[in-house]
Amino acid sequence: MYCKKCGALRGAAxxxxxxxxxxxxxxxxxxxxxxxTPPPAPAMPVxxxxxxxxxxxxxxxxxxxxxxSRSRTxxxxxxxxxxxxxxxxxxxxxxxxxNDSPPTAAEGTTFGSDPVLDALWVECGQGNLESxxxxxxxxxxxxxxxxxAATCGNRDDAIAGWCGTLVxxxxxxxxxxxxxxxxxxxxxxxxxxxxxxxxxxxxEAPGGSIYEEFGATCxxxxxRAGRCVEELS
Numbered sequence: 553m554y555c556k557k558c559g560a561l562r563g564a565a566x567x568x569x570x571x572x573x574x575x576x577x578x579x580x581x582x583x584x585x586x587x588x589t590p591p592p593a594p595a596m597p598v599x600x601x602x603x604x605x606x607x608x609x610x611x612x613x614x615x616x617x618x619x620x621s622r623s624r625t626x627x628x629x630x631x632x633x634x635x636x637x638x639x640x641x642x643x644x645x646x647x648x649x650x651n652d653s654p655p656t657a658a659e660g661t662t663f664g665s666d667p668v669l670d671a672l673w674v675e676c677g678q679g680n681l682e683s684x685x686x687x688x689x690x691x692x693x694x695x696x697x698x699x700x701a702a703t704c705g706n707r708d709d710a711i712a713g714w715c716g717t718l719v720x721x722x723x724x725x726x727x728x729x730x731x732x733x734x735x736x737x738x739x740x741x742x743x744x745x746x747x748x749x750x751x752x753x754x755x756e757a758p759g760g761s762i763y764e765e766f767g768a769t770c771x772x773x774x775x776r777a778g779r780c781v782e783e784l785s
Contacts, residue, residue, distance in 0.1 A: 661695035663783040669697045674784055676705045676715075677773030678745070684715035706775055735763045742771040747780035754778050 560570035567574045663673055669691055675683035681704060688701035702712035709718060735757055741749035747770055754767030754777055768777035776783050 661692055661697065663696060663700075666697070673697065673700060674745075674773075676701060677770065677784065679705065681705075681715040681718055685713055688713050688715070700774065705773065706769070732763070739763065739766060742767060742780075745771070747784045750780040751778055754780075 555568035555571060555573055557573045558568060558571040560568055663670060669687060672683045672687035676687050684701050684704045688698055691697035691701060702710060704710035704715035704718060711717065735753060738749045738753035738756065742753050750767050750770045753763055757763030757767055770776050770780035770784055774784060
């Protein structure tokens, strides 16, 4: 190796033997580093562990209200239910009484105001005693219908509501007395329920005669002198 100052060969010394200059010796290349692997840590003994069960959570409970509040609520509900039951019972009783009560006079009291009762009236006057009883019980209380039915068709032996127990009344005689062809014709027509003929017979017959009496009773049906058409047709 040569000195860089004087060019003398200096050898392996660290300074020049000729001029005395300190020479820098080349540094050897660093040895390659070898990674140091640490020794493995000793294995720790494995201790078996027991699984701890998770606590079971109960569902949240409903908050308890004041027992006095529940008591008041039950009392109110009981009163409401009782009121509804009482209302229904009262309404049912009123309806039952209304349906079971006899008809009032406002529903029809005179002949001609109710077709059904009119038909019973006519049948009663013709001697149908069961129709008399039907008329009596179906008529408005104290009406003309009921009064007529109580007589069982103007019979002297009438028992109101019990006409069916009587002996059947004789049917009107269709045999005219004779002696007056016009009045005899009206008599026979009246006997066959021609109530206009009955009225005509009543007005045309001599006063106090048997013709007049037969016409006045509408052919032995009802005491409606001169009003047979109005009340029996």
